[in-house]
Amino acid sequence: MESSLGVYVHIPFCARVCPYCDFAVEAVEAPGRRGAASGDWRETEDRYIEGLLAELALRAATFSGRSLSSIYFGGGTPSLLRPESLARIREAVMAAFPPGPARPEITLEVNPSTLERERLPGFRAEAGINRLSVGVQSFDDSLLKALGRAHGADESRRTLEAARRAGFDDLSVDLLFAALHQTPEMLEADLDEAVAFGPEHISSYELVFEARTPFGRALADGRFSPYPEEGSASMVERIEERLVNAGYRRYELTNYARPGHEAVHNRRYWQRLPVLGLGVGAHSTDPSGPGRAYGARHGNPRARGAWLAGVEAGVWPIGEEEPLSREDAMAEACFLALRCAEGLDEAGFAEEFGVAPREPFGPAIDRFLGEGLLEESGPGRLILSRRGRMLADTVCAEFV
Numbered sequence: 524m525e526s527s528l529g530v531y532v533h534i535p536f537c538a539r540v541c542p543y544c545d546f547a548v549e550a551v552e553a554p555g556r557r558g559a560a561s562g563d564w565r566e567t568e569d570r571y572i573e574g575l576l577a578e579l580a581l582r583a584a585t586f587s588g589r590s591l592s593s594i595y596f597g598g599g600t601p602s603l604l605r606p607e608s609l610a611r612i613r614e615a616v617m618a619a620f621p622p623g624p625a626r627p628e629i630t631l632e633v634n635p636s637t638l639e640r641e642r643l644p645g646f647r648a649e650a651g652i653n654r655l656s657v658g659v660q661s662f663d664d665s666l667l668k669a670l671g672r673a674h675g676a677d678e679s680r681r682t683l684e685a686a687r688r689a690g691f692d693d694l695s696v697d698l699l700f701a702a703l704h705q706t707p708e709m710l711e712a713d714l715d716e717a718v719a720f721g722p723e724h725i726s727s728y729e730l731v732f733e734a735r736t737p738f739g740r741a742l743a744d745g746r747f748s749p750y751p752e753e754g755s756a757s758m759v760e761r762i763e764e765r766l767v768n769a770g771y772r773r774y775e776l777t778n779y780a781r782p783g784h785e786a787v788h789n790r791r792y793w794q795r796l797p798v799l800g801l802g803v804g805a806h807s808t809d810p811s812g813p814g815r816a817y818g819a820r821h822g823n824p825r826a827r828g829a830w831l832a833g834v835e836a837g838v839w840p841i842g843e844e845e846p847l848s849r850e851d852a853m854a855e856a857c858f859l860a861l862r863c864a865e866g867l868d869e870a871g872f873a874e875e876f877g878v879a880p881r882e883p884f885g886p887a888i889d890r891f892l893g894e895g896l897l898e899e900s901g902p903g904r905l906i907l908s909r910r911g912r913m914l915a916d917t918v919c920a921e922f923v
């Protein structure tokens with residue numbers, strides 16, 4: 524029986540909040556950004572770490588007996604924290620969930636800056652981080668500026684080089700596409716530079732205008748226009764072509780990896796494996812148990828004050844909890860599997876739910892097969908076709 528666990532740790536602090544960001548984040552005056560570390564920041568950091576440890580103690584029982592396969596420090600900008608702070612969390616998580624024989628993947632999201640570069644050796648040696656996800660977004664300064672990012676392209680280059688020097692051999696680079704004034708030529712230059720650097724993993728995300736962000740409001744007011752659909756679709760195609768030719772495999776719709784470097788933690792979400800999410804706004808995938816045969820989703824409060832008040836008072840659950848129905852679980856099993864290169868294993872689905880996927884979803888599957896958006900990949904396995912990958916949102920929405 525599957526008994527592994529991934530732990531997501533959300534750090535909601537950033538040096539500046541980007542105008543398109545819809546994550547649970549807040550701007551802080553962190554060290555190295557606007558002068559030296561202030562007493563306030565140190566106190567904020569320490570109190571937040573204590574809160575994470577308290578939440579871990581409160582929630583560990585739900586996941587007891589599981590062996591740790593990954594920790595993901597995301598945000599926000601978790602690299603604003605001191606290595607010793609990250610080490611405290613890692614040690615507590617590993618004590619609660621001792622890893623199995625395989626070394627757990629421990630990822631840290633890093634934003635390019637001088638502060639982070641100086642801390643890289645400490646992140647590796649002291650905090651035990653073995654994978655970095657670097658928020659490059661683009662190597663074009665005009666685009667970074669328009670996106671409101673706090674870093675320039677040279678900061679990214681220096682951070683990637685410093686990461687290699689510090690001994691990190693598992694690097695992921697985030698790139699944005701279909702963003703503002705980005706042209707196909709600008710995307711091409713970003714891909715060229717990323718490939719030339721040779722990270723083990725590349726994630727490519729389309730810029731999304733979420734309604735509650737400044738960019739979302741600008742779109743609603745007509746101050747921005749959405750990126751032309753055709754332009755973004757051809758960028759998706761070009762990214763796949765360029766990265767696959769460079770030796771990466773598109774193992775999930777937005778993720779490319781060299782063989783053996785697929786993200787262990789992120790795969791858990793697509794495989795619907797348990798994840799304990801700690802911190803402000805963190806989401807969890809709780810395992811099945813009494814009264815929730817298909818597990819549950821849990822979302823922590825997005826406001827730091829509400830989350831801290833709960834964990835410091837030792838009160839649980841806080842936030843929203845949603846047990847999954849059989850119908851929800853079947854829908855998720857289909858659309859999450861279709862996001863991945865392996866696709867949907869019909870026999871595995873039937874084993875879990877007692878019915879073949881064609882029973883609840885026959886009309887949708889037949890239609891997409893007929894339209895060439897889905898295809899059979901070996902017996903009993905459905906995958907998105909090339910055109911299906913370009914229209915993935917439309918296909919996946921049909922299963923929800």
Ligand code: SF4
Nearest residue numbers: 537540541544598599
């Ligand atoms: S750095 Fe990342 S998490 Fe922070 S505000 Fe910008 S997009 Fe959001």
